[in-house]
Amino acid sequence: MSSLFAIDRHFRSRKKSTTNLITKSLSFLIRSAKTMAAIKTDSISFGFQKNNIQALNNVSINVPNGKIYSLLGPSGCGKTTLLRIIIGCLRPNSGTVQVLGHCQPGSQLNHQIGYMPQELGLNPFLPIRETFYYYARVNHVKSMEYIQKRMENYLDILGLKDCERRVSQLSMGQKRLLSLGVSLIGKPRLLLLDEPTVGIDSMIRQQIWNHLRHLCRTEGTSVLITTHYIDEAKESDIVSFLRDGRLLAEGSPNSLMKKIQCQTLEEVFFRLCIAETIQNDDDDDQQKFSENKQEQALDKIQDDNVDQENSIYPCSKQLINWDHLYALFCRDYFFFTHNFHFFLFYLLLPMASLFLVKLLLNGGIQSIPVAIHNAEHHQQQNDGYHLSELFIEQFNTSAVAITIFKNESEAENSIKLGQNLMVISFRVNFSRSFVDRYIKHNFGNNNSRDSSSIHLYFDHTDIPSILIINNHLLISLQKTIEKYCSIHGLNSMLFSVPIQEKEIIYGSHDITKTSSLNFIFPSILIQTLFMINLAKSSFELMYLGDYGCMNRDLIQGVRPFELMFEFILASCGSLFVQICLMMIFIFNVLKFPLANDFLNPFWIITSTSIQGMATGILLAILISNKVTVMFFSCGLIITMGFTSGAFWPIETWSSFWQQFAIFHPWTMPLKSLSSAMFRGHYYQNHDILNGQLVSLIHCLILILATIIIFHYKNRRFQ
Numbered sequence: 001m002s003s004l005f006a007i008d009r010h011f012r013s014r015k016k017s018t019t020n021l022i023t024k025s026l027s028f029l030i031r032s033a034k035t036m037a038a039i040k041t042d043s044i045s046f047g048f049q050k051n052n053i054q055a056l057n058n059v060s061i062n063v064p065n066g067k068i069y070s071l072l073g074p075s076g077c078g079k080t081t082l083l084r085i086i087i088g089c090l091r092p093n094s095g096t097v098q099v100l101g102h103c104q105p106g107s108q109l110n111h112q113i114g115y116m117p118q119e120l121g122l123n124p125f126l127p128i129r130e131t132f133y134y135y136a137r138v139n140h141v142k143s144m145e146y147i148q149k150r151m152e153n154y155l156d157i158l159g160l161k162d163c164e165r166r167v168s169q170l171s172m173g174q175k176r177l178l179s180l181g182v183s184l185i186g187k188p189r190l191l192l193l194d195e196p197t198v199g200i201d202s203m204i205r206q207q208i209w210n211h212l213r214h215l216c217r218t219e220g221t222s223v224l225i226t227t228h229y230i231d232e233a234k235e236s237d238i239v240s241f242l243r244d245g246r247l248l249a250e251g252s253p254n255s256l257m258k259k260i261q262c263q264t265l266e267e268v269f270f271r272l273c274i275a276e277t278i279q280n281d282d283d284d285d286q287q288k289f290s291e292n293k294q295e296q297a298l299d300k301i302q303d304d305n306v307d308q309e310n311s312i313y314p315c316s317k318q319l320i321n322w323d324h325l326y327a328l329f330c331r332d333y334f335f336f337t338h339n340f341h342f343f344l345f346y347l348l349l350p351m352a353s354l355f356l357v358k359l360l361l362n363g364g365i366q367s368i369p370v371a372i373h374n375a376e377h378h379q380q381q382n383d384g385y386h387l388s389e390l391f392i393e394q395f396n397t398s399a400v401a402i403t404i405f406k407n408e409s410e411a412e413n414s415i416k417l418g419q420n421l422m423v424i425s426f427r428v429n430f431s432r433s434f435v436d437r438y439i440k441h442n443f444g445n446n447n448s449r450d451s452s453s454i455h456l457y458f459d460h461t462d463i464p465s466i467l468i469i470n471n472h473l474l475i476s477l478q479k480t481i482e483k484y485c486s487i488h489g490l491n492s493m494l495f496s497v498p499i500q501e502k503e504i505i506y507g508s509h510d511i512t513k514t515s516s517l518n519f520i521f522p523s524i525l526i527q528t529l530f531m532i533n534l535a536k537s538s539f540e541l542m543y544l545g546d547y548g549c550m551n552r553d554l555i556q557g558v559r560p561f562e563l564m565f566e567f568i569l570a571s572c573g574s575l576f577v578q579i580c581l582m583m584i585f586i587f588n589v590l591k592f593p594l595a596n597d598f599l600n601p602f603w604i605i606t607s608t609s610i611q612g613m614a615t616g617i618l619l620a621i622l623i624s625n626k627v628t629v630m631f632f633s634c635g636l637i638i639t640m641g642f643t644s645g646a647f648w649p650i651e652t653w654s655s656f657w658q659q660f661a662i663f664h665p666w667t668m669p670l671k672s673l674s675s676a677m678f679r680g681h682y683y684q685n686h687d688i689l690n691g692q693l694v695s696l697i698h699c700l701i702l703i704l705a706t707i708i709i710f711h712y713k714n715r716r717f718q
């Protein structure tokens with residue numbers, strides 16, 4: 001097959017040779033068809049600002065109704081750019097476009113257009129059948145019978161046999177065929193096909209052309225095809241040649257060959273390239289375009305009548321089109337039913353992480369490493385009881401892992417080696433000195449004061465563990481003295497500290513028990529769900545964007561608002577199922593503490609999960625690079641965790657920073673959730689109410705921001 005790219009390259013390697021005949025004939029060639037125009041562009045210019053490339057330069061084409069129009073040109077000449085302008089994805093810098101009689105291409109019109117983009121734009125996880133159903137519905141085709149018949153017809157023509165196969169399991173050529181098939185399913189008035197036949201074998205290619213001709217004849221469909229293969233363009237009614245963003249010629253294949261006096265279209269293009277170079281060199285373009293302008297002015301008179309006629313096609317103005325919404329929901333449903341394992345993973349992930357947390361924390365605080373040196377261990381004691389041993393007996397619970405050292409300096413060294421967090425040391429004669437000092441009130445000298453005390457060495461770098469051991473140490477000491485008093489018939493009140501623990505209003509008495517770790521459950525719950533929903537929504541949106549599905553939806557007439565509205569609703573649906581299952585699992589199976597009903601925790605968990613979902617959407621909309629989104633999400637979640645009081649209670653912060661905590665999306669909800677779980681508070685308690693309000697406000701702000709930003713970024717599709 002001849003390639004224009006090859007001709008163009010070949011030509012560029014040659015120097016110009018003057019041919020006046022060709023230069024003159026150009027003026028004849030650029031003319032519009034004298035029939036109704038399906039597409040009419042007038043002197044369109046477009047440049048990409050990013051790389052300063054002028055993709056199109058004064059391009060005027062005229063695609064008549066019910067005809068096949070081939071736009072030919074080598075790679076990078078601007079074919080796709082022109083198509084994207086026609087479909088409304090790009091706005092030209094200058095010039096005008098009329099599509100089916102409308103001056104502004106966009107979603108109000110695009111359901112009458114079948115568009116096959118170069119990058120396919122198909123959801124790889126959907127099977128062939130569901131892909132057809134989805135695009136039929138987007139194009140307002142509702143009759144299942146019709147869809148089924150048309151789909152079978154196309155599958156036949158396109159040679160796609162098994163319609164249960166997923167898009168991702170098709171070869172590149174088959175994917176292109178499917179993409180072509182779905183662009184035809186909605187019975188479009190206008191077909192825009194961007195290189196539909198690349199990678200497709202010649203027999204099927206011929207069938208495709210036959211079918212396109214059949215559509216033009218029987219349904220009056222207008223077709224605009226871009227290609228760089230010349231031989232297939234002979235089958236079209238009109239061809240035009242584009243080179244470096246300039247239109248070289250436009251006309252029927254035969255008329256072009258006749259005018260340029262060539263046998264083939266390849267030769268026409270070759271000669272046109274030569275002529276264009278000469279024109280450029282002679283700075284003669286002005287004349288060519290002025291001749292064009294005269295012809296276009298003539299066409300304009302005819303097309304003004306066409307505009308009126310075509311404007312009878314209604315433009316849906318309602319905010320939400322139910323067909324689109326239904327199609328989008330169906331697509332999500334198809335995706336869900338065919339990829340249930342993804343959904344299962346999403347449902348089970350928070351349960352699995354919370355199960356792991358429960359497993360790790362189940363026994364409460366355990367095995368904090370403590371060194372003990374007891375110098376009176378081998379000493380003879382008159383009454384047989386060493387106070388130090390009584391203490392060790394009380395102190396030795398599962399909360400600590402005790403190592404006995406014979407030497408105090410060795411025990412101290414074990415802290416420096418990172419083996420222990422605390423050393424408890426008893427000197428020789430500890431029990432005797434203690435009794436002398438506290439029972440006989442014989443205060444003695446410095447030595448006896450030293451030996452009657454318990455000596456402690458600390459590693460204060462692990463504050464939570466040290467606080468727990470300290471507390472445990474005091475309680476054990478109290479118990480030791482009580483035991484000693486009961487053995488010796490003494491009144492234990494003699495030694496008690498004048499502090500009375502009246503009542504533990506919330507929580508448990510012993511802070512080494514399981515319940516003491518419950519305070520971290522709310523933060524783990526909120527962080528896990530926020531993170532999972534952020535990841536799900538951002539990756540879902542990014543993959544839709546990556547495969548071009550979102551662009552194709554928008555081009556096909558789905559409005560940005562509809563797309564985002566459905567996405568948020570569908571995500572909320574799956575989030576709701578996830579939270580319900582998770583709550584049943586953690587409160588009924590894992591027995592997480594819950595002081596009253598499900599409702600309060602449910603609202604707080606749901607609103608923070610929605611925050612995660614909306615944040616994910618925002619990141620995916622604002623940042624185009626997947627890796628950047630991933631890094632940004634990780635950074636955001638970690639920073640939010642640090643600054644929310646999830647790791648360390650905000651009561652320990654300076655009062656200056658505490659003032660800002662109210663604005664943090666997690667801080668108040670965290671307090672609210674722990675109040676609901678551990679204190680059994682209801683809405684009348686201000687901590688619950690504040691948390692709910694803060695969370696709700698953040699949710700609303702984020703959702704509104706996602707809808708507005710997405711709408712703004714895609715406003716060209718309105």
Ligand SMILES: Nc1ncnc2c1ncn2[C@@H]1O[C@H](COP(=O)(O)OP(=O)(O)OP(=O)(O)O)[C@@H](O)[C@H]1O
Nearest residue numbers: 048050051053055074075076077078079080081082
């Ligand atoms: N998003 C973009 N940003 C910057 N430049 C672009 C962009 N898209 C296309 N271009 C440039 O605009 C010019 C025209 O590109 P276009 O995709 O329209 O060519 P094409 O004729 O469709 O090529 P092909 O046949 O290979 O698809 C090229 O030089 C291309 O590099």
